[in-house]
Amino acid sequence: MEMTVHGLACARGGITVLEGVGFALRGGRALVLRGPNGIGKTTMLRTIAGLQPAVAGEIGLPPESIAYAAHSDGLKATLTVTENLSFWASVYGTGPDAVEAAITGMNLGILRDRQAANLSAGQKRRLGLARLLVTGRPLWVLDEPTVSLDAESVRLFAGVVRRHLAEGGAALIATHIDLGLDEAEVLDLGPFRARSPSEGGALSAFDEAFA
Numbered sequence: 001m002e003m004t005v006h007g008l009a010c011a012r013g014g015i016t017v018l019e020g021v022g023f024a025l026r027g028g029r030a031l032v033l034r035g036p037n038g039i040g041k042t043t044m045l046r047t048i049a050g051l052q053p054a055v056a057g058e059i060g061l062p063p064e065s066i067a068y069a070a071h072s073d074g075l076k077a078t079l080t081v082t083e084n085l086s087f088w089a090s091v092y093g094t095g096p097d098a099v100e101a102a103i104t105g106m107n108l109g110i111l112r113d114r115q116a117a118n119l120s121a122g123q124k125r126r127l128g129l130a131r132l133l134v135t136g137r138p139l140w141v142l143d144e145p146t147v148s149l150d151a152e153s154v155r156l157f158a159g160v161v162r163r164h165l166a167e168g169g170a171a172l173i174a175t176h177i178d179l180g181l182d183e184a185e186v187l188d189l190g191p192f193r194a195r196s197p198s199e200g201g202a203l204s205a206f207d208e209a210f211a
């Protein structure tokens with residue numbers, strides 16, 4: 001797979017926060033987005049995933065090729081771990097093999113019959129990330145995927161991403177934690193901050209000091 005993004009501008013709450021973003025991402029590679037809180041990482045990932053329209057620019061990959069994992073894990077509380085993954089496998093048109101691979105990949109075997117409501121925060125996050133493995137989609141768009149994960153689970157997930165890349169997939173990741181991916185390049189969003197006259201795009205003196 002190959003995704004090329006040109007002149008992308010994205011907005012939050014009607015205010016353009018980023019503009020002129022461009023990059024190319026091909027199979028086997030990961031791109032890590034960097035920038036201070038509020039610069040627009042989540043906004044850009046949501047735009048690329050097709051969850052909100054772009055203000056301008058082109059995204060050279062259809063949303064159907066993208067699996068998005070964000071803060072809200074999208075789990076069904078009353079379903080078990082296996083049932084949640086089976087539900088997503090039916091949505092994405094994959095099968096029981098993908099469910100088993102996801103359970104193994106994110107080390108959920110011992111929890112497979114537990115309802116999602118009764119998982120800890122980190123276990124829920126592991127299940128949310130396991131969902132990526134049942135999508136069968138080549139580009140993973142990941143917004144702070146390691147939130148709530150302990151060090152061992154971060155390593156486990158980094159291994160899952162590495163395998164996805166080795167199989168020809170790609171990943172676009174907003175993370176403040178280094179996943180230790182040799183295949184990763186970094187895109188600093190600082191130069192793409194929109195300089196709109198309203199305060200949404202411009203930095204306050206406080207933000208400027210910590211940017």
Ligand SMILES: Nc1ncnc2c1ncn2[C@@H]1O[C@H](COP(=O)(O)OP(=O)(O)OP(=O)(O)O)[C@@H](O)[C@H]1O
Pocket residue numbers: 012013014017035036037038039040041042043044200
């Ligand atoms: N509903 C909204 N209405 C107006 N502005 C919003 C809304 N949601 C977010 N914003 C603003 O849009 C900007 C971009 O937010 P976004 O969540 O994309 O940043 P981020 O880079 O992901 O930040 P973080 O590192 O804190 O997760 C921020 O300045 C934020 O305050």
